[in-house]
Amino acid sequence: MDIQLKRGLLDACVLAAIKNEDSYGYRIIKDMKPYLEMSESTLYTILKRLEAGNMLTVRSVEHEGRLRKYYHITREGLRRIEEFKEDWKEINAIYNFITREETGNE
Amino acid sequence: MDIQLKRGLLDACVLAAIKNEDSYGYRIIKDMKPYLEMSESTLYTILKRLEAGNMLTVRSVEHEGRLRKYYHITREGLRRIEEFKEDWKEINAIYNFITREETGNE
DNA sequence: CGTAATATATCGTAATACGAAGTATATAAT
DNA sequence: ATTATATACTTCGTATTACGATATATTACG
Numbered sequence: 001m002d003i004q005l006k007r008g009l010l011d012a013c014v015l016a017a018i019k020n021e022d023s024y025g026y027r028i029i030k031d032m033k034p035y036l037e038m039s040e041s042t043l044y045t046i047l048k049r050l051e052a053g054n055m056l057t058v059r060s061v062e063h064e065g066r067l068r069k070y071y072h073i074t075r076e077g078l079r080r081i082e083e084f085k086e087d088w089k090e091i092n093a094i095y096n097f098i099t100r101e102e103t104g105n106e
Numbered sequence: 107m108d109i110q111l112k113r114g115l116l117d118a119c120v121l122a123a124i125k126n127e128d129s130y131g132y133r134i135i136k137d138m139k140p141y142l143e144m145s146e147s148t149l150y151t152i153l154k155r156l157e158a159g160n161m162l163t164v165r166s167v168e169h170e171g172r173l174r175k176y177y178h179i180t181r182e183g184l185r186r187i188e189e190f191k192e193d194w195k196e197i198n199a200i201y202n203f204i205t206r207e208e209t210g211n212e
Numbered sequence: 213c214g215t216a217a218t219a220t221a222t223c224g225t226a227a228t229a230c231g232a233a234g235t236a237t238a239t240a241a242t
Numbered sequence: 243a244t245t246a247t248a249t250a251c252t253t254c255g256t257a258t259t260a261c262g263a264t265a266t267a268t269t270a271c272g
Contacts, residue, residue, distance in 0.1 A: 004117070049259090066220090087111055090107055113228080
């Protein structure tokens, strides 16, 4: 899959992964794997970006000797998902432009 | 509109703009404007990239004292559009993941 | 004892979209 | 006559960003 095509989906996808239940990095990657694969370095970069943008909050938890950072979506984060849905209408229009079959001359 | 979201569409969009008829930079921008706005610097970067990737060929034409470079899509370019269509199936699956309404607990 | 799974962090890099600015001609407006 | 707008392509620098590679640390499995 074309990397560029994935780009716009990543942030919204991560937010969607924590939308219904708080989650942590390692699990987010596993949950998204059937839909969208991403490397760890990419995920943690995104999580930091989303935190900086107040899309989510972080809470550290000690779990079996290991550190776990649980991410919780904020109202801003939920709004980001809605924004994504809005944008998608435009995206579909572009998609139709790309895939349209012209009856013109070639 | 989110820039990242546009990224994956740009190459395919430019190819679509010359698919049915050879065209040149200035006109491509105008043709795409209703669907997708892009700056000149972006377009010409993309055209060069597509040329380097053998997705299109270029032909210079003198038109009313001004230079025009006509772009013609190649078989490779047409295949790129088909590839885009294939990718879109996956994109739709991701879109559904992002927008699904879980019946679970929040 | 080594490998895999769990879990997060950091560094350097390559790709790339964009704004800004430049070059040049023709036409319309003031 | 001069200014602005439309046409048409080019180059430079920059910020964003996804990724591979690598590091750290614990637990479980063989």
